[in-house]
Amino acid sequence: MEQKNWNLLDEALGLHNNNAKPWPLCGRFVLVEDCVDTSAAFVLHHILKRSFSSYPSSAVLFLAFCHTFSHYDRVLRKLGCNLAAQRDNGRFFFLDMLMFQCPGEGKPNYGLASVFEQIERVITVLHQEKKSISIIIDDISFLEVAANGSSDDVLNLLHYCHTLTSEYGCAFIALDHKDIYLNGDRAAVILEMEYLADILVKAEPLATGLSKDVHGQLMVLDKETQHQHGISAIKTYDFHFKIKENGIECFYPGTKI
Amino acid sequence: MAATRARVSSFSRNVSTVTSQNPGLKHGPNGTMFISSGIPDLDKILGGGFSLGSLVMVMEDEEAPHHMLLLRNFMSQGLVQKQPLLYASASRDPKRFLGTLPSPPSSKGDKSSDISHEKDIRIAWQYKKYFGEPNFNTNSGGQQDYCNDFDLRKPLDRHFFSGNNVDCVSIKDSLNLTALQDYCAGFLGKLSRNEGNISSVGRIAIQSFCSPQCKYSNEEWHMLSFVRSLKSMARSSNAVVVVTFPPSLLSPSCSLRLQHMADTLLSVRAIPDEDKELAKLLTGYQDMIGLLNVHKAARLNTQVPVILEATTFSIKLQKRRFLVLECLNQAPVDGSSGSSYGTSGGCSGSTKGGTLDF
Known part of the structure; x- marks a missing residue:
């Protein structure tokens, strides 16, 4: 077992006890929330990095609505993880959803249904290879825009993805922006996700x-x-963070030197 | 060869220099390229300019046209460097807006020498030897500069925008945004990014995107998906997209969604003419015409946020011609001229005697 310096985020997500499971987030739903001032994309990067570097049997399916592959490749490379190589090894599946747009009124559901079919196809293949899989969505709010604002369709897709956590033992990790919903507009999406989430x-x-x-x-x-x-006990962790190119620094308030 | 070598190691630091083949481009960190915003101070604040492939959103003040200042300089800078430009606005004849663009000061004229003279006298004479030859002429005139100072009172020469590298689109009468989206797709398609050198960079400026005179203005999801696709298209092309929008005319959640989409988010605000309290608080209040807020700076290819020294800057006009941005300075509390101390305090009778007054 090589020496790792686990930080508070690892501890909070349970990533530090890697003897327990092939991938500690198996069967769990992690919802990450942020706001305009503070982006939480680094949490996704961190989970990606841990998954690839510390858990050899894990695989990731990444639905990118927000950034390109080259962006993530560069970010993760600085974290010490080569996404292109992982993609060639069959451990990283990148679905580029940047230009994805549901067709208009005529054919409802068609677009997102095809997305889910794509997801399921990858998952079944990976499941046969005995990989522990994570599904990561990098921005739910963009998914809503892609679905022309149809909250029901978005919720359907998210629910289907969530069922995969129990069906195949996948981890499901999604990022959303909390402040969009604060004035009660279409709050159903965020409220239901918060209810379903195992880790917030x-x-x-x-x-x-x-x-x-x-x-x-x-x-x-x-x-x-x-x-x-x-x-079931609810456990909370509160800490401050500083984002650096090669990782993040987590510390309790007031303990930074 | 140099480019491939730089990519091998992620530890090499990119030097921020103007590339030799294209004067309008600058290397930024993390393999990004900068183009100038047309305002030298804004470039400095953002660490070099706008990143290629980024979406810049400017939140308008609904009562003042300050966003036009940013937009004009952005467009002029592109035109001076002969970069292709796509301009869309809600006016009937967007082409006429090009006539109001500012021009770089003529190098032969007296203005540049004026500036350098003014800067000269600020430097104490003892320190002058450390500065060597004054090199202020880098900013004035000359079409091969990265960034120009623009003279807001002088219109841009016609020959800059009479060529065929400028497209103007009116979005006033179009029922939806598909036409504009096709325009943008065609424009950005010509600038698509490929490996190796960048031959040309483009600029897209969309003014008052969600203004109520556009017929689609109540279809928020349509507008959001347009901006989203614009962002995705810009990512894979050598262009910068600047969109200004009035947030107060949108629902708060829609405005926040747009803010999340932006790579660089700025907002402009006018300051009221006769705000006595603010005038007392800030130095140089008379010269200010507005405030600029930097909410987000683009972070392409990196997860580290850009933390600026200050996020609010005052917009000033230097000599009524040149746009400058300055940090806000709190005015010193002036005991001798401030009326609030001496006259209002009825309880302290000995105000005249002591210099310190509690």
Whole structure:
């Protein structure tokens, strides 16, 4: 076992005890929320990196609505992980959804149904290879735009993806922007996702404003850490973070030197 | 060869220099390229300019046309460098807007020497030897500069925009955005990114995107999907897209969605003429014409956010001609002229005696 310096985010997501499962997020749904001031895309990068570097039997299906492959490739390369090589090894599947747009009124559901078929096809193949799979969606709000604002279609797709967590033991990780829904507009999407999520990661700017040393704060809510006596305990972690090119630095408030 | 060598190691630091083959381009960090925004100060604030392939959104002040200042300089800079331009606005005749674009100051004229003279006298004479020869002429005139100072009172020469590299589209009467989307797709298709050198870069400027005179303005999802596809198209091309929109005319969630889509997010605000309290608080209030906020700076190919020293800047006109952005400076509390201390305090009788007054 090589030495790893796990940080608070690993601990909060349960990524540090890699003896337990082939991939600790198996069967779990992680919802990541952020806002305009503080982007939480780095959480996805971090999960990607951990999945590839610490868990050799894991595979990732990535639905990119927001950034191109070359962007993620460059970001992950600086984190010490070669996405292009992983893609060639059959551990990384990148679905480029940047130009994806559901057709108009005429053929409802057609677009997203085909997306799910694509997902399922990849998952079944990977499942036969005994890989532990993560499905990552990099931006639900873009998915909504692609679906022409039809919340029902989006929720259907997300629910289907969520069923895969129990059916195949996949991990499902999605990013959404919380502040869009704060005024109650189409809040169903975020509320249902928050309800379904096993782990909720919220990124917020510091209340005192931005600073060079602290880029924001994370709150990680783990809804079912233990099932002792049938009671699921909710565990929360609060910490500050600083994003660097080669990783992130997590620390409790006030403990940064 | 140099390009491939640079890509092998991720530790090599890219030097921010103007490339020799294209003066309008600058190497940025993480393999990005910058083009100038047309405002030298804004370039400096953003670390070099607008990243190629990024979407810049400007939130308008609904009561003041300050976003036009940014847009004009952005367009002029492109035209001076002979870059293709696509301009779309809600006016009936968008071509006429080109006549209002500012021009770089003529190098032969007295203006450039004026500037350098003014800058000269600010430098104390003892330190002058450290500066060597004044090289202020890098900014004035000359079409091979990365960034020009634009004289807002002088219209751009016709020959810059009479060529066929300028497209103007009116979005006033179109029922939906498919026509504009096709225009943009065609425009960006010509600038698609391929490996190796960049032959030409383009600029798209869309003014008052969601303004109510457009017939699609109540179809928010249509507009959002247009901006989203515009962003995706820009990503794979050598172009920068600047879109200005009035956030107050949109629903808050729609405005926030647009803000999330933006790579670089700016907002402009006018400042009221006779705001006494603000005037007391800030130095140089009289010269300010507005405020610029930088909400987000583009972070392509990196996860590290750009943290700026300050996010609010004042927009000023230098000599009524040149657009400058400055950090806000808090005015010193001036005990001698401030009326609030001496006259209002009825309880302190000895104000005249002491210099310190509590």
